[in-house]
Amino acid sequence: MNSKLIYCDHNATTPVHSDVQASFVEALAVYGNASSLYQLGRQAKEAIEFSRQQLADCVGASVDQLIFTGSGTEANNHVLMQAIYLKRQSSDPVHVLVSSIEHSSVKETTTYLKSFGIECDFIPVDDNGCIDISAFKRLFKSYTRLVSIVLANNEIGTIQDIQLLCEIAHEHAALFHTDAVQALGKYHIDVNQLNVDFMSFSSHKLYAPKGVGALYIKDETNVNPLLYGGHHERGLRASTENVPGIIAFGTAVSRIDVSYYQQHTESLIEFLKQEFLVLDGVVVNAANSPLRLTNTLNITFSGCSGYALAMNCDLEGIALSTGSACSVGSIEPSHVLDAIGVSVDDNKSSIRFSVGLTNSIDEMHVVAKTVKAIVDRLRSC
Secondary structure, eight states, rough: OOOEEOOOOTTTTTOOOHHHHHHHHHTTTTOOOOOOOOSSHHHHHHHHHHHHHHHHHTTTTGGGEEEEEEEEEHHHHHHHHHHHHHHOOSSSSOOEEEETOOOHHHHHHHHHHHHTOOOEEOOOTTTTSOOHHHHHHHHHOEEEEEEEESSSTTTTOBBBBBHHHHHHHHTTTTTEEETTTTBBBBOOOOHHHHEEEEEEEESTTTOOSSSOOEESSOOGGGOOOOSSSSSSHHHTSOOOOOOHHHHHHHHHHTTTOOHHHHHHHHHHHHHHHHHTTTTTTTTTTTTTTTBBBBTTTEEEESOOOOHHHHHHHHHTTTTSSSSOOTTTTTSOOHHHHTTTTTOHHHHEEEEEEEEOOOOOOOHHHHHHHHHHHHHHHHHHH
């Protein structure tokens, strides 16, 4: 077993960077309620607004277009739940389109929407996880009101042409949301260039603590709250703000260097890929995606149980995943791999490597050697 844990599951969550941790601990002293008028409250409010400005500068938004949430899941739900309000405002039907490779916080929410009589359809993708444009256009109805397509997929790393997809949605008078949780810090984002109506973010995928997310809202005129109570976040998100978490989120955003991140992680993933492709029965899933996250490699080791491989790696001090961390409690095959046409057997034989800034090439040498040895052992059983 390796003496030090080698963490290769950064798409699930990231270790908190020391600078971010320091800002979080320091922020614990800013204990005032940001809604209070006295000095301690004003200090908390100023700290929140400083972090909001940091995020706004990063993604090209204005500060009045961003609200802080408790997670990326909450941000996604906030948008999808708008379909219920649209349904209540009129006797007309409401139709929602989401991609077939969405995170569970979008995918599972559609089931809830259907209980309100809202029609939901899944947009197919090709074998690289890219939206099938022709099928997408055919799915629109005269009453399609909302489209949600993930910017970068957490399992296979495929990055969508959001600008084009958003343009198509707007041509059909539908609002457009993208889940950018996996993209922030890994890919250049400009909300104005993409022209989206909503975009979701999360802090813990960015070397910051869990418990904070954010939602970009282009025009909040017709947006209703998800949570009711106080008038926090311009009346759109009731609940006392998590000041230390928001400050830490801002610190993490201020450290973003997409060019360095891409260069660093791409070299690590390319090394792993070449090491594994020398084995028989190895397939890189979504290998020919035109644009993908540089830190993500989803690979099938035919004849091996992905679960067994991940558990054996854990025993050797290597942390990796069989898919989305939000779905690992399920024994069902990955819906993402199913959507791109991976067979059930190969689906269950697939592993996701997602590296990050804390990884080194020396670690990748250990990972490659260890995984290949485990694959050989499992195949011989």
